[in-house]
Amino acid sequence: xxxxxxxxxxxxxxxxxxxxxxxxxxxxxxxxxxxxxxxxxxxxxxxxxxxxxxxxxxxxxxxxxxxxxxxxxxxxxxxxxxxxxxxxxxxxxxxxxxxxxxxxxxxxxxxxxxxxxxxxxxxxxxxxxxxxxxxxxxxxxxxxxxxxxxxxxxxxxxxxxxxxxxxxxxxxxxxxxxxxxxxxxxxxxxxxxxxxxxxxxxxxxxxxxxxxxxxxxxxxxxxxxxxxxxxxxxxxxxxxxxxxxxxxxxxxxxxxxxxxxxxxxxxxxxxxxxxxxxxxxxxxxxxxxxxxxxxxxxx
Numbered sequence: 001x002x003x004x005x006x007x008x009x010x011x012x013x014x015x016x017x018x019x020x021x022x023x024x025x026x027x028x029x030x031x032x033x034x035x036x037x038x039x040x041x042x043x044x045x046x047x048x049x050x051x052x053x054x055x056x057x058x059x060x061x062x063x064x065x066x067x068x069x070x071x072x073x074x075x076x077x078x079x080x081x082x083x084x085x086x087x088x089x090x091x092x093x094x095x096x097x098x099x100x101x102x103x104x105x106x107x108x109x110x111x112x113x114x115x116x117x118x119x120x121x122x123x124x125x126x127x128x129x130x131x132x133x134x135x136x137x138x139x140x141x142x143x144x145x146x147x148x149x150x151x152x153x154x155x156x157x158x159x160x161x162x163x164x165x166x167x168x169x170x171x172x173x174x175x176x177x178x179x180x181x182x183x184x185x186x187x188x189x190x191x192x193x194x195x196x197x198x199x200x201x202x203x204x205x206x207x208x209x210x211x212x213x214x215x216x217x218x219x220x221x222x223x224x225x226x227x228x229x230x231x232x233x234x235x236x237x238x239x240x241x242x243x244x245x246x247x248x249x250x251x252x253x254x255x256x257x258x259x260x261x262x263x264x265x266x267x268x269x270x271x272x273x274x275x276x277x278x279x280x281x282x283x284x285x286x287x288x289x290x291x292x293x294x295x296x297x298x299x
Contacts, residue, residue, distance in 0.1 A: 002257065002260040002261055002293075002294060003219075003260045003261070003262075003263050003264045003265055003266060004260075004264070004265045004266070005256060005260050005265075005266045005268060005289060005294050005295050006042045006043040006071060006265065006266070006267050006268065007041060007042075007043070007268045007269075007270075007282050007285055007286045007289070007295065008041040008042065008043035008044045008045065008071075008267075008268075008269055008270070008282060009041065009044060009045070009269065009270045009271075009273065009278035009279055009282050010044075010045040010047050010222070010269055010270065010271040010273055010278060011044075011045075011047060011273045011278065012033060012034060012037040012044055013030070013033065013048075014273050016237060016273075016274055016275045017273065017275060017276055017278075017279070018033075019275070020275035020276040021276070022275075022276035022279050023036060024036065031061075031065050034062065034065045034066065035065055035066075038065075038066050038067055038070050040279070040283070041279075041282060041286075042069065042070060042071060043070070043071040043072075043073065043134065043267060043269070044070075044071075044072060044073070045072075045073040045074075045075065045137065045269050045271070046072055046073065046074045046075060047075045047271075047273075049074050049075050049076070049077060050075040050076065050077060050078050050083075050139075051078065051086070051089060052077075052089045053077050053089070053091070053116070053119060053120050053123065054074065054120070054123045054124060055123055056122065056123045056125070056126060058123075059123060059124055059125070059126040059127045060126045062127065062132065063126055063127060063130040063132055066132060068130075068131065070132060071132060071133075071134040071267075072127055072132050072133055072134060073134040073135050073136070073137055073267060073269065074124060074127075074133070074134075074135075074136050074137065075136075075137045075139065076120075076136055076137060076138045076139070076157075076166070077089075077116065077120050079103070079104070079105050079108075079113075079116055080105070080116065080117065080120065080138070080157065080160075081138055081139060081140050081141065081144075081157075082104070082105070082140060082141050082143075082144055082153075083104075083141050084102040084103070084104060085102060085103055085104070086101065086102055087100055087101055087102060087103050090103070090116070091115070091116070091119060094108070094112045094115060094116070095108070095109060095112055096108060096112075117160045117161075120161075121160070121161050121164060124136075124164065128163075128164060133164065134218075134267060135165050135166065135167045135194065135218060135220065135267070136161055136164055136165065136166045136167070137166075137167055137169060137196070137220075138154070138157055138166045138167065138168055138169065139169040139171065139196075140154075140168070140169070140170055140171060140172070141171060141172075142171045142172050142205060142206040143172065144170070144171070144172050145172045145174045145175075146172070146174040146175045146180050146183075146184065151187060154168060154193070155191060158191065158193060165194075165218070166193060166194075167193070167194035167195070167196050167218065167220045168188060168193055168194065168195060168196060169196035169198065169220075169222065170184075170196075170208055171206040171208070172205065172206065173204075173205055173206070173207055173208065175208070176208050176209055176211055181211065185211075185213050185215055188215040188216075189215040189216070192215075192216045192217075193215060193216060194214075194215055194216045194218045194219060194220050195211075195213050195214075195215045195220075196220045196221070196222055197210065197211060197212055197213065197219070197220065197221045197222070197255075197259070198210065198221070198222050198223075198224060199221070199222075199223045199224065199225075199226070199252065200224040200225070200226070200231075201224070201225070201226055201227060201228040201231040202228070203228065204231060204232065210255075212255045212258050212259060214258075214259050214262035214263040214266075216263070217263055217264040217265070218263055218264065218265050218266075218267065219259040219260075219262065219263035219265070219266040219267070220266070220267045220269070221252070221255075221256065221259065221266070221267070221268045221269065222269045222271050223244065223268075223269070223270045223271055223272060223281070224239075224240060224271050224272065225239075225240050225241070225242025225243075225244070225271075225272035225277075226242055226244075226248070227239060227240065227241055227242040237273075237274050240271060240272045240273050240274050240277075241272075241274040241277075242272045242274070242277065243272065243277040243280065243281060244272070244277075244281045244284070246284055246288070249281060249284055249285045249288060250288060252285065253285075253288050253289060253292055253294075256268060256285075256289060256294060257292065257294055260294055268282075268285065270282045270285075
């Protein structure tokens with residue numbers, strides 16, 4: 001029997017989405033938008049938490065504004081995944097290097113890094129207690145290559161957030177080369193960590209092949225679009241400016257079926273967040289999967 005499949009998008013407040021007309025007339029406040037979104041999809045991914053740490057107040061509001069069975073996935077704060085972080089995004093009371101516009105964890109005192117971990121997870125506690133928290137997305141940077149040191153760091157991330165759960169997305173091809181793929185998946189499965197399957201542009205050092213693998217009781221898929229021409233553009237909107245055809249989405253129907261057969265729950269997230277492309281494609285895929293009996297309802 002197939003496990004539960006949840007389909008959603010990686011944003012519900014993106015500026016271009018608000019301009020697209022996806023929300024009905026009169027749905028204009030933050031509360032109204034989230035409540036409307038929950039009538040269309042059972043899950044959403046919060047990506048703003050990558051740029052600025054989440055707040056406990058927002059977590060409490062999200063609990064109030066969503067039904068009991070709604071799920072939030074949260075993208076990990078950039079400092080925690082080895083990315084450069086804007087100094088202004090750090091908590092104001094933490095010491096940071098003077099004169100630097102962006103910092104890495106190595107630029108801070110270990111006690112300050114510990115504090116960031118503690119505040120990041122505690123801000124999500126209201127979601128966890130209410131049963132609304134799905135998984136924390138740890139997307140590692142293109143320079144995070146396969147190796148013992150980086151494997152140990154992944155385990156450290158899982159330990160730091162426990163009892164919250166992480167899933168792991170790579171952006172360095174070495175993890176999934178023909179020689180390393182089995183090693184990578186065995187490592188994640190051995191520690192019960194979900195591997196994030198991806199659909200993304202190919203041919204770059206950051207490209208991962210569309211490998212389908214469930215390495216825990218939760219499987220995760222993220223669709224980034226196939227905008228090869230602009231994949232390395234600094235503009236997030238231009239990178240993800242892509243609308244999948246139904247034929248392209250159809251390629252994933254048996255793949256999602258494979259994941260659903262191997263995992264208790266599968267999260268399918270559309271990250272092609274330009275205007276309403278993600279929402280449109282999430283609905284398209286939900287309808288395709290509904291035809292195959294893999295989702296109970298579709299928008």
